[in-house]
Amino acid sequence: MTKPAHDVVAIGNAIVDILSQSEDAFLAQEGMAKGSMQLMFSPEEADALYAKMGPGIEASGGSAANTVAGIAALGGKCGFIGQVADDQLGEVFAHDVRSVGIDFGTPARAGAPTTARCLIFVTPDGQRTMNTFLGASQFLPAAALDRDLIADAAILYLEGYLWDPEEPRAAMRAAIDIARGAGRKVAFTLSDTFCISRHGGDFRTLIADGLIDILFANEAELLALAEVEDFDAAVAKIAPQVPTLVVTRSENGAIALQNGTKASVAAEPIAKVVDTTGAGDLFAAGFLHGQAQGWDLEKSLRLGAICAAEIISHFGARPQVDMKALVAEKLG
Known part of the structure; x- marks a missing residue:
């Protein structure tokens, strides 16, 4: 097998985030x-909620796209596959992704709907509440897959958020076949309990069929996937089914189990949590980058924690410091 040209190629929603500070009372008022x-x-629903937002910050996002942006910032070679529309937001997304060195060549889609957007309300405690209009991203066809790009990446990374629409779900199934046919690993993030409530059966089948090599979850997602209420019981149920299981636990750090070996790390200290948007995405970036470099479980987890801490220290889900320098300082 030839050495892959890319560390990670991700498939996910191509979204532009709009972040605004908010109060808990507003979330309650809007039923969030x-x-x-x-x-x-609908775009009308998105427009109506956008009209109620305070001053916002616009930045390219999308869970898997955030992850590969983090890996690129760490020095990894990445690609991204996701559907934008032929509009201004689509141009913004494509520019932002390519500007950090990510290979992105998915053709823009003509006509309605618009490029996806996510309206994110950040409360004073740093928690983010997301409202997503998937727009063009839910129409990613299997025909748009860059087969050579997928086959030439050490790891294919998929986000559960994109499993909801039928067309990209079929595209991701095709991508899994391409990656596994090329002898590459497949990583999957469960994304949200919302995704598990709708597609838990599919996710469990993917795992049972041995199609997932690295599974990412937070504590709530793991419990939902395992259909139990105890964390240790959930780990005991899911870990034997995947070669590598990674579970983030917010302020309680994270654990990983890989072929019988277990490692854990504490959360990286931080002065103040500003915005948790992208915390899991960047944790995955650090962990995957570490694994691609051949690091052990504990060091990969530590890098994930460092990346997550950087993201939650500011608004937005993309790194704002020199990540290579930060890692050199923290890990030596």
């Missing part, structure tokens, strides 16, 4: 479940 993600099903 704090700290979760809900879908908006």
Whole structure:
């Protein structure tokens, strides 16, 4: 097998985030479940909520895209596959992704709907509540897959958020076949309990069929996937089913189990949590980058914790410091 040209190629929603500070009372008024993600099903619904937002910050986002942006900032070679529309937000997303060195060549889609956007309300405690209009991202066809790019990456990384629409779900299944046919690893993030409530059966089947090599979850997602209420019981149920299981636990750090070996790390100290948007995405970036470099479990987890701490220290889900320098300082 030839050495892959890319460390990670991700498939996910191509989204532009709009972040605004908010109060808990506003979330309650709008019927939002704090700290979760809900879908908006029309541009009119998105426009109506956008009109109620305070001053916002616009930045390219999308869970898997954030992860590969983090890996690129760490010095990894990455690619991204995701659907934008032929509009201004689509141009913004494509520019932002390419500007950090990520290979992105998915053709823009003509006509409606618009490029996806996510309206994110950040409360004073740093929690983010997301409202997503998937727009063009839910129409990623299998025909748009860059087969050579997928086959030439050590790891294919998929986000559960994109499993909801039928067309990209079929594209991701095709991508898994391409990656496994090329002898590459497949990583999957469960994304949100919302995704598990809708597609838990599919996720469990992917795992049972041996199609997932690295599974990412937070504590709530793991419990939902395992259909139990005890964390240790959930770990005991899911870990034997995947070669590598990574579980983040917010302020309680993270654990990973890999072929019978277990490692854990504490959360990286931080002066103040400003915005938790992208914390899991950047944790995955650090862990995957470490694994791609051949690091052991504990060091990969530590890098994930360092990346997550940087992200939650500021607004937005993309790194704002020299990540290579930060890692050199923290890990030596």
